Amino acid sequence: MTTQIEKNEKAEVTEYFNGTGFDRWNRIYSESDDVNKVQKNIRIGHQKTVDDVISWLKEYDNIKDKSFCDAGCGVGSLSIPLAKLGAKSIHLSDISEAMINETKSRAKEEGLDFNKLNFRTSDLENLKGSFNTVICLDVFIHYPQQEAEAMVKHLCELSDERLIVSFAPYTPLLALLKGIGQLFPGPSKTTRAYTLRESGIIEAAKQSGFKVVKSKLNQAPFYFSKLIEFVKS
Template sequence: MPTAAKTAAEKAEVKTYFETTGFDRWKRIYSDSEDVNKVQRNIRIGHQKTVDNVLVWLQEQGNLQQRSFCDAGCGVGSLTLPLAQLGAGSISASDLSAAMVQEAERRAAETGVKPGQISFLASDLESLRGRYDTVICLDVFIHYPQAPAEEMVRHLASMAERHLIVSFAPYTPLLALLKGIGQLFPGPSKTTRAYTLREDGIVAAAAKAGFKPMRRSLNKAPFYFSRLIAFERG
């Protein structure tokens, strides 16, 4: 199958998963629900570490009230909602899954987010448009092979005025081995394809768009590995 067609097919599979079987599973993972297994609990812990890192970095940058943000791949609002509560000027939150976006909207209403502070949109990353002070994309590239992920980094960077923050599962021999072992467990309802990415390729893609890495973090818990990089326009 040609690369473009393969990528489109995989994206359709991810969309279907997160609007059916995967929606309930990931809604529980990204919540306080006790109805999660050990693997899901560790993914929750790891993802929260990544979100917490981003929130600390953004606060250190300062001036949140005067900045606009794009949370690309917002899921159920794990980053969007606390960022809004910190007083972010405006946030555009989008996700491939309409079900995830609806859940994020519901949670925003529950937390009393100021009307108009967040605009929600069901959209794939490729279709996003606009200009923002800061564009953030967390734990989304695990669904993209290396070449499409690098292209997406360039696209997201084109929307960012000053800051770009991304996270991804970094390629290492150990993770490659774990991924191979994971593929021994069948069941398309349990997961979608997972990709590890080479960090030098992601950094090079951002550099082509005029961004340089300023901060890095590796967040991990059992069954969760995420390289977080904050770029600034140089």
């Protein structure tokens, strides 16, 4: 059962990414020069994660026959190149309507086939459907350990074949940096940021019948993300 604290925190995240957070992250996930050093490094780190996922997906020999769910799509950093690869269909969701609208705008600029794209404003908990592959990048930073593990199980329920997730991994060093405010400095701390124990994420997927097939740690100053691909056992 969702607690009042969790409801309040979700409301804060929603409000943030529909307001000042949208403006900030829209600049980060673009080619704008209107970013500071921290934001530029986050852009570089996130792009590494997206590039790795695209590289992994290119290994599929039948991607044009596959359906995808981009859970927490942001401004389409992953879905747009995925659509260009020829995916059969992509379900894009984000808790922020502003993010969804920006993704639609970017997809239109790229001339993508909207018949293959399904947009929805939604949090992870309310995602529904069945997809060959579910992908959730850099969203779990808004979830504490127990809730993140529950979300992994939920996303596994939506996936027929694969689940790809990324999250800020817990390490003693990152815990120290976060504690002294050097991991998520300045305005980046507008919403709570959680680091997660990798073992718990893997165990949650295992309990849902998924196993690890690939993993990679991407890092740039102020960006730390563990990327894991699971397949249904």
